[in-house]
Amino acid sequence: MDMIRFGEEHLLYWLLLVPVLVLLFFVARYRKRRRLERLAPASLRHQLSPLASPGRELWKYALTLAALSLIVIAMADPQVGTKMEKAEKKGIDIVIALDVSRSMLAQDLQPNRLENAKRAILRLTNRLEGDRLGLVVFAGKAYKQLPLTNDYPIAKMFLRTISTQTVTTQGTAIAEALKKAIDSFDDQPKNNQAIIIISDGENHEEDPLPIAREAAERGIIVHTIGIGSLRGAPIPVSNQPGTGRYLKDNEGNTVISQLDRQMLENIARQGNGKFIHANNVRTGVNAIYQELKKMEAGEYESRTFAEYESRFQYPLALALLLLITEYLMFYRKNRWIHKIKLFKA
Numbered sequence: 001m002d003m004i005r006f007g008e009e010h011l012l013y014w015l016l017l018v019p020v021l022v023l024l025f026f027v028a029r030y031r032k033r034r035r036l037e038r039l040a041p042a043s044l045r046h047q048l049s050p051l052a053s054p055g056r057e058l059w060k061y062a063l064t065l066a067a068l069s070l071i072v073i074a075m076a077d078p079q080v081g082t083k084m085e086k087a088e089k090k091g092i093d094i095v096i097a098l099d100v101s102r103s104m105l106a107q108d109l110q111p112n113r114l115e116n117a118k119r120a121i122l123r124l125t126n127r128l129e130g131d132r133l134g135l136v137v138f139a140g141k142a143y144k145q146l147p148l149t150n151d152y153p154i155a156k157m158f159l160r161t162i163s164t165q166t167v168t169t170q171g172t173a174i175a176e177a178l179k180k181a182i183d184s185f186d187d188q189p190k191n192n193q194a195i196i197i198i199s200d201g202e203n204h205e206e207d208p209l210p211i212a213r214e215a216a217e218r219g220i221i222v223h224t225i226g227i228g229s230l231r232g233a234p235i236p237v238s239n240q241p242g243t244g245r246y247l248k249d250n251e252g253n254t255v256i257s258q259l260d261r262q263m264l265e266n267i268a269r270q271g272n273g274k275f276i277h278a279n280n281v282r283t284g285v286n287a288i289y290q291e292l293k294k295m296e297a298g299e300y301e302s303r304t305f306a307e308y309e310s311r312f313q314y315p316l317a318l319a320l321l322l323l324i325t326e327y328l329m330f331y332r333k334n335r336w337i338h339k340i341k342l343f344k345a
Contacts, residue, residue, distance in 0.1 A: 007077030063326040064240035070319035078309040091131035097177040099199035100151035101139040103257040140171030175206035192298035201260030202229040222271020224264040232258030
């Protein structure tokens, strides 16, 4: 399948204005209808303007918005890969298992634990060269979010979409996350595979230590990064800081989420890896990056598109067609066509 990219990807952000324009249209339409209702009843308005067509106004606006969206896409310069090349690349395979449970909203690290973890992953991704990166997210369940890839922009895009809503089942299933991470690697044992667990360590499910030991037996190194403080912090009910609403237990007491350092240290020990307590983003990334550099890079095959051709003509032509259609469509019904009654008895 052809690979598609955009030469001016940042221009696509203009598409965010489309829902705003849709909302403004319906607000203006509602206010116009209210004004007409105050001036005259519906029956009288129909007699005064029998050829009026509210539906046509909606269609004309929809066509205009669709055309503008296509023009933005054309300006972003869509490109299609036309020539694929195979290249042997060297690097290590890294799967990051990111905790997205509700306790990661605790604000003992600002703005909260999850945002600090995401920043750490972004910093690490910026330092990788030729290595493949995969992503697993977990709370009460674990899901493979991104398979191993050396396409770092795609990895960053996936990372930005992650929140505590990504996994709806609450809990902290570190063992299941480890299993998903192990399954992301090739079946053949290698010495260039690593798992990085980023969590506050509050495990509520299956014991992860046997799974970490199993990973080590396959030659996979398991590192852990602890996010949070030993002292702990309350868990906000919403993502909005400063609301003052925190999670409470059945007795009405505020729940305090603390870093389970011992659990994360044990997982790293069983996985022949290293535990890092990330007091800040930079410290955690630097320490784990030094551990990754010690690993031996392995070879893997990568398919890349060497040549791309612009295809802006297609959305631009379609936009022109929509604008012509909108121009030829009148706000009122055609007087002569309206008189034709083909199916009138």
